[in-house]
Amino acid sequence: MGSLEHANWFMTALFCTMSGIIVGSVLLAQRGREMFIRRIPGLSAIEEAVGRATEMGKPIFFSTGLWGIDVVTLQALAILSYIVKLAARHATRIIVGTADSTLYPVAQESVREAYEAAGAPEAFRAEDVRFVSGDQFPYALGAVGIMARERTATNFLFGAFFAEALILTENGRALGALQVAGCPDPVQIPFFIATCDYVVIGDEYYAASAYLTREPTVTGSIVGQDIAKALLMAIVLAGIGLATYFGGQHMDHSWLFRHLGTGR
Amino acid sequence: MRQTVLKLLAPTTGTASLVAHLAAALLVCALLLFALHRLLGPRGRRWLIAAVTFAGGLFYGLEYFLPAHGKPEKNFLTPWIEPVSVALTVVFAFTVGLGIYSLCQVHGRNVGRRRPGWHNSLAFFAAMVAMFVSGLWEHHLRLPEPLPAVVPWPKGVYEVLFNGLYGPLQAATFSLLAFYIASAAYRAFRIRSAEAGLMMAAAFIVMLGQVPFGRWLTSWLPAAGPLGSLRLEVLGDYVLTWLNTPAQRAIAFGVAVGALAMSLRLWLSLERGTFFSEQS
Amino acid sequence: MAQAPATGSWDYLQRMPRYVIYLLLAGVVLWQLLAPIRFPIVPSSTTRDVYKAIRAAPENKLIIISVDWDASTQAETGPQTAAVIRACFESGKRFALMNWTAPMGAKLANDIARPIAEQYHAEYGRDWCNWGFKSGGANVLMAMVKNIPETMGNDVRGKRVTSLPMMKGVRDIKDIGLVVEVTGLAGVTETWIGLVQGPYQTPLTAAYTAVMAPGYYAYTDSGQLKGMLVGVKGAAEMEVLERKPGLGSAIMSAQSWGHILILALIILGNTGYLLARGRARRERA
Numbered sequence: 001m002g003s004l005e006h007a008n009w010f011m012t013a014l015f016c017t018m019s020g021i022i023v024g025s026v027l028l029a030q031r032g033r034e035m036f037i038r039r040i041p042g043l044s045a046i047e048e049a050v051g052r053a054t055e056m057g058k059p060i061f062f063s064t065g066l067w068g069i070d071v072v073t074l075q076a077l078a079i080l081s082y083i084v085k086l087a088a089r090h091a092t093r094i095i096v097g098t099a100d101s102t103l104y105p106v107a108q109e110s111v112r113e114a115y116e117a118a119g120a121p122e123a124f125r126a127e128d129v130r131f132v133s134g135d136q137f138p139y140a141l142g143a144v145g146i147m148a149r150e151r152t153a154t155n156f157l158f159g160a161f162f163a164e165a166l167i168l169t170e171n172g173r174a175l176g177a178l179q180v181a182g183c184p185d186p187v188q189i190p191f192f193i194a195t196c197d198y199v200v201i202g203d204e205y206y207a208a209s210a211y212l213t214r215e216p217t218v219t220g221s222i223v224g225q226d227i228a229k230a231l232l233m234a235i236v237l238a239g240i241g242l243a244t245y246f247g248g249q250h251m252d253h254s255w256l257f258r259h260l261g262t263g264r
Numbered sequence: 265m266r267q268t269v270l271k272l273l274a275p276t277t278g279t280a281s282l283v284a285h286l287a288a289a290l291l292v293c294a295l296l297l298f299a300l301h302r303l304l305g306p307r308g309r310r311w312l313i314a315a316v317t318f319a320g321g322l323f324y325g326l327e328y329f330l331p332a333h334g335k336p337e338k339n340f341l342t343p344w345i346e347p348v349s350v351a352l353t354v355v356f357a358f359t360v361g362l363g364i365y366s367l368c369q370v371h372g373r374n375v376g377r378r379r380p381g382w383h384n385s386l387a388f389f390a391a392m393v394a395m396f397v398s399g400l401w402e403h404h405l406r407l408p409e410p411l412p413a414v415v416p417w418p419k420g421v422y423e424v425l426f427n428g429l430y431g432p433l434q435a436a437t438f439s440l441l442a443f444y445i446a447s448a449a450y451r452a453f454r455i456r457s458a459e460a461g462l463m464m465a466a467a468f469i470v471m472l473g474q475v476p477f478g479r480w481l482t483s484w485l486p487a488a489g490p491l492g493s494l495r496l497e498v499l500g501d502y503v504l505t506w507l508n509t510p511a512q513r514a515i516a517f518g519v520a521v522g523a524l525a526m527s528l529r530l531w532l533s534l535e536r537g538t539f540f541s542e543q544s
Numbered sequence: 545m546a547q548a549p550a551t552g553s554w555d556y557l558q559r560m561p562r563y564v565i566y567l568l569l570a571g572v573v574l575w576q577l578l579a580p581i582r583f584p585i586v587p588s589s590t591t592r593d594v595y596k597a598i599r600a601a602p603e604n605k606l607i608i609i610s611v612d613w614d615a616s617t618q619a620e621t622g623p624q625t626a627a628v629i630r631a632c633f634e635s636g637k638r639f640a641l642m643n644w645t646a647p648m649g650a651k652l653a654n655d656i657a658r659p660i661a662e663q664y665h666a667e668y669g670r671d672w673c674n675w676g677f678k679s680g681g682a683n684v685l686m687a688m689v690k691n692i693p694e695t696m697g698n699d700v701r702g703k704r705v706t707s708l709p710m711m712k713g714v715r716d717i718k719d720i721g722l723v724v725e726v727t728g729l730a731g732v733t734e735t736w737i738g739l740v741q742g743p744y745q746t747p748l749t750a751a752y753t754a755v756m757a758p759g760y761y762a763y764t765d766s767g768q769l770k771g772m773l774v775g776v777k778g779a780a781e782m783e784v785l786e787r788k789p790g791l792g793s794a795i796m797s798a799q800s801w802g803h804i805l806i807l808a809l810i811i812l813g814n815t816g817y818l819l820a821r822g823r824a825r826r827e828r829a
Contacts, residue, residue: 006332006339015329015524022525026534068356071526078535101363102356127373131366137437137616149381162730163441163616163755170444174562184519185730186512187759191445194452202515206522217534225525232517337743349683408702431615431648438616442573442802443566450565450809454558454817464810471807474754474777476583477800483584501588509761516762 018231022224029220037222042200043211045180046079049154049198050086052178058153059093063143063168064107065159065183066136068100072184076158077107078209079182081114083156088118096129097146099139104131140164144171157181157196158205161188169195182208270347314533321531323348367392395430398422466503473500554823557816565809572805573798580797587781590764593771594749594778595785597722598631601747605721606714607632607639610736611653614646617728617753620775623792624751625726626656627773627782633664633671634786637721638710642675642696644684645729650677650700653726668701669708676700685739689717717744726751726773733760737768751778 007015029035053060062083064076080096087094096111098104108129115124132142144167147155155172157165157179165181165188172179173195181192182200192199200208206225210218276282304312327341371385402422407415415423455461472478478496485491492498529535587595601607609628613621632639641657643650654674666672675696678684687695692714696705705711713719723746725736733750741748747770752760754775763769773779776799779792 006327006337007329012329018521018524019528022528023532026529071523071530074530074535075526101361101366102359104362104366105359127370129366130370131363134360134363137434141437145384163438163728166441166444166448167437170448184522186515186519187730187756191448194448203518203522206519206526217529221525221529221534225521228521228524229518232521346683346687349680353680427651431618431652434614434616435618439619443569446569446802446806446809447562447565449806450560450813453810453813455814464814467810468807471803474774475800475803476585476780476796477804479586480583497586497588504758505761505765508758509765512759513762 014235018228021227021231022221025224025227026217026220029216029223032216033220035216035219035223037207037211037219040200040204040207040211042180042182042198042204043208045198046083046156046212047086049156049178049180050083050090050092053087053153054090054092056153059095059150060087060154060156061143061147061150061152061172061177062094062096062156063159064096064098064103065157065161066099066139066164067160068102069106070160072160072205073100073103075206075209076182077110079156079158079212080107081110081117082209082212084111084114085118088115088120088123091120091123093125094128095146095150095152097132097139097143098130099132099134099136101131101134104129136162136164137167140167143168147172147175147177151175152177155179157183157192158200158208159183160185161192166191166195266343317533318531321527325531364392394421395425398425466507469496470500470503473497473503554816554819558813558820559816560809560812568809569802569805572801576798576801577794580794581801582793582797583800585777585780585784585793585796587785588774588777590772590774591778591781592785593764594628594724594751594773595631595771595782597747597749597770598628598637598724599635601635601637601721603637605719606710607637607722607724608720609639609641609653610723610725610727610732611641611643611649612645612725612727612729612732613652614648614728615652618652619795620753620779621726621728621751622652622656623776623779623790623795624773624782625653626660626790627779627786627792628724628726628751629657629660629672630786630788630790631782633660633666638671640673640675640710641700643677644679644681645727645732647677647679650674654700669703670710673705673708673710674700675705682735682739685735689740689744692716692719717746720746722747722749724749724751728753728756730756730759733763733769737763741768 025035050060060083062080064073064080067073084094094111096107098107108126111129112121112124115121130146132146133139146152148171152172152175155168155177157168158181161168161181161183162185165183169179169181169192179196180198180200181196182205183189183192184202184205186202189199189201203225207222209215210222276285300309300312323341323344327339327345330339330341332339332342367388371388373379374382374385375389398418398421401418405416405419407419411419449467453460453464453467455464472481473496478500482495482497485495487495493502526535598607609625609632611621611625613625629639641650641653643653657672657674660666661668661672664671668674676699678696680687684695693704693706693711699705699708717740723736723740725733725748727733727750733748736748740746748768749771750760750769751773752775754777757772757774760769760772764772773782776792776795779790780796781792783790783792
């Protein structure tokens with residue numbers, strides 16, 4: 001099979017094609033082409049969730065997951081920014097718990113800018129963006145402690161979650177909070193579904209910023225992703241057809257397999 | 265040029281040399297930051313961030329995609345991977361202090377203002393100081409392996425705190441998940457619809473198929489022949505490998521393409537809002 | 545949101561208080577640990593593949609057991625590590641423990657390996673060794689494939705790895721016959737596959753916690769993983785293959801009955817739900 005160290009010609013061609021599709025789609029959207037994204041229930045529920053906290057007069061808790069500055073967590077920060085702007089409009093307090101010290105200043109700056117964008121810079125409290133712990137279970141227990149002491153009405157969990165996810169959500173449920181979770185990793189999805197009120201799954205996680213903001217750049221990117229996925233599906237179907245026609249026993253020696261595998 | 269840079273990045277020996285290097289690095293960074301802050305306006309800073317982001321992504325991208333030759337395979341950028349990774353690790357290490365600052369700020373305020381539960385914050389400080397002191401002291405002792413029968417007391421304190429307390433606490437916290445799974449499964453698994461019924465059936469089959477009890481339950485079915493396919497472990501295996509695996513692969517495809525798109529948006533600074541400019 | 549209290553006996557079936565569930569589970573697990581009712585354990589195909597891979601590893605090459613786990617997953621990865629170590633000693637294969645993610649793993653695995661080594665009269669440095677925890681993440685693997693002694697430096701006892709008799713002639717990844725990855729962490733296997741198994745075709749097997757194993761059947765299907773131990777069950781199955789019952793087999797009866805209890809609770813909950821729903825329909829009619 002292929003190496004992670006260097007790409008072969010097929011990987012390079014595939015990457016260039018998919019990147020071209022995505023960037024092309026972004027440019028088209030920026031030029032004003034209308035693009036459709038279907039309704040995502042978990043994301044539609046964000047306003048309801050923020051509204052619940054506002055009505056109850058209790059704070060919101062947002063967990064960014066375990067990872068640091070990474071694609072998954074940066075997407076979580078984009079969602080956090082949207083939620084902060086919503087919360088700021090209703091003067092609802094939001095507490096953010098991070099598990100990575102490199103992410104902590106970025107998250108703090110992100111929240112500060114969101115409050116400024118919402119026209120409520122004085123509502124920003126630096127101590128409401130906290131570094132809880134760098135370790136998995138201490139983070140989970142610290143976050144549960146925040147939920148319990150602050151009696152949060154709503155919990156948002158967006159980011160990279162692992163075994164500690166169930167500790168967070170089950171305790172959040174026991175404390176009576178409405179919970180919205182999103183994680184691209186399929187392993188934790190069943191636990192979120194069993195314990196949260198709304199869940200954003202897999203691809204929907206990356207579509208979140210497009211869905212919430214409807215910004216042309218991100219919307220175009222989502223449409224480009226879908227086209228790239230269709231291309232991948234076509235390649236998989238072609239591969240199935242070729243493997244079925246030529247037979248499995250020839251696979252290791254076939255020109256196609258050799259060049260798509262090691263590329264040598 | 266590579267030799268010069270590697271010479272500068274080479275580990276140094278001697279306290280005087282180390283202090284000189286640190287002082288020089290701090291001075292250069294301070295001057296650079298001051299110059300950037302003064303000379304560049306907000307627009308200029310944005311361009312600088314975009315340029316640095318692009319250069320960083322371009323480095324790793326080119327190293328991966330440019331043709332590589334030889335055994336082991338490398339191109340002209342490959343020798344730079346390790347020094348760049350080491351430099352990044354050093355930069356990340358500085359942020360550990362920021363995390364500690366945040367913790368001390370929050371808990372310090374709790375103790376200072378005697379907020380409800382301030383004794384928990386006091387326990388945090390006690391634990392942090394104990395672990396910090398004993399960890400550093402233990403490391404400084406440089407004890408031989410295998411350990412002598414009687415060890416110095418800092419090593420004993422460290423062993424009690426880390427291996428005697430922290431390790432078992434981790435295991436105990438993880439074991440809570442078993443109870444949470446039981447209560448979550450009991451509460452969430454209700455046959456409210458046909459799909460929920462299907463999910464329940466799959467859960468039953470897989471849960472029983474994964475334990476010896478399930479295998480024993482259907483062991484009376486003949487292993488060979490069509491009835492053998494109804495054995496719980498066979499059904500469970502079928503669900504895991506033929507139903508679950510393609511679904512996991514499909515999700516992995518989608519997530520990978522999503523991550524590619526997000527990475528492209530960040531690399532080309534197309535991402536707007538949050539930590540970037542609000543203007544698109 | 546929080547569970548409403550039960551009203552009526554049918555309702556109680558579907559709104560049992562949490563503490564009752566927790567007490568039942570704790571009671572069942574304790575009962576089975578003290579007075580187990582055992583069911584026969586039959587090794588699955590993925591476990592057999594791991595066993596075969598260890599036995600088939602070349603005699604003149606090392607096996608690397610990468611113990612990337614910490615105390616939190618010890619209940620599963622501990623018995624798995626013990627079973628793999630025992631399989632190596634049984635088949636006379638030299639192995640090295642190493643760790644490049646969770647620092648605790650090297651020490652905990654060392655505590656597991658030492659008594660097993662004594663049972664087999666195996667000598668440290670000749671039959672097995674522990675390279676310890678090496679920081680640097682994927683950089684450790686990238687460097688290791690090219691030069692193992694330089695990357696590993698000192699072992700967990702502070703000795704240069706080159707001073708150990710079993711490390712004579714071990715230079716790079718070509719001198720490694722098999723890698724067994726024991727982990728509870730996501731993303732570790734992908735790095736091994738990308739940096740070691742893929743480019744150098746070094747055989748790779750793995751042992752995972754039960755919750756993450758479903759995500760890795762795709763790798764066994766494609767041949768990138770030569771078998772997989774799934775949770776404590778995998779450890780128990782290895783013990784059956786080795787004919788040496790250990791902690792894995794002891795824990796399996798508790799796990800079996802734990803599963804039975806959870807399924808019984810689900811049935812009870814659904815019974816209460818369906819009966820309550822029927823009663824509500826009758827009252828409306």
